[in-house]
Amino acid sequence: MRRALNARNSLILQLADEVRAKAAALIPVHDVSFAINESHSAIIPEIGVGGSCYASGLVSIDVSQTVEMSTPALDQVLRYTIAHELHHAARWRSVGCGRSLGEAWVFEGLADHFAQQLTPGVVMPWTRQMTYFSRRVCHAYLPFALRLNRYDRHIWFSRGSILKGIPRWAGYSLGFELVGRHLSLSGNAASDCHATSAADVLQRPNNFAAAE
Ligand SMILES: [Zn+2]
DSSP states (O other): OHHHHHHHHHHHHHHHHHHHHHHHTTSSOTTOEEEEEOOTTTSBTTTTEEEEEEETTEEEEEEOTTSOTTOHHHHHHHHHHHHHHHHHHHHHTTTOSOSSHHHHHHHHHHHHHHHHHHSTTOOOGGGSOOOHHHHHHHHTTGGGGGGOOOOOHHIIIIIOBTTTTBOTTHHHHHHHHHHHHHHHHHTOOGGGGTTOOHHHHHTSSOSHHHHO
C-alpha cells in the first residue's frame, strides 16, 4: 500500500516538475516546492483533485485515492491544477490575494486563465459562465468589490448562497469572466499579469452591459 502511494506521489511530483519548468519560463516560480496531500476539504469531488497555495514557495496538490492515475483526463486536470496554483505562488511575490472580494476574483481569475494558457482546451466547471440571472446578481457587487473587505469566501468560492442568489463557484466564474475581458482588451496573457493589481484589471469597462 505504502509502495503504491509512493509510486503515485512520485508520478504527481514528476508532473508538477514538468509544469513548473514550463511555467517558470513565464512567471517567477522556479523555486516553488510541492507537497502531495489528500485533504478532503481541498479536493473538488467532480474531478478528484484540488490544490492550494498560501505562500510564494509552496503549492499543495490534493488527489483523492479513488481517482485512477495515468489516464489522459487526469493528466490534464493535474496539469491545469498545478498551473493554477503556480500562478497564485507567483502572485504572492507581489500583490498577493489582497483582502477585498474584487482582489479575490482577480486572484482566481488570473490563475484559471494561466492554467488554460498552459493547458489549452481544458475547461473546468467553475469557470463556466453563470446564468443570466446569477450574473446580474453577482455583477451588482462590482462597483464596490474592491472596498468589500468582509465577505464570505465559502459563499463566493465554494458553496454559494440560495438566499443571496449567489450560485456555487460564483467567484471563480465571475473572476474568469472579468479577467478574460481585461486580457482581451489589453492584449496581455495571464502570465504577463501575475503582478498586475486587481484595481488595474477591474478598471476596464467590466460592467454587466459591456460584458454582454
Ligand atoms: Zn485558486
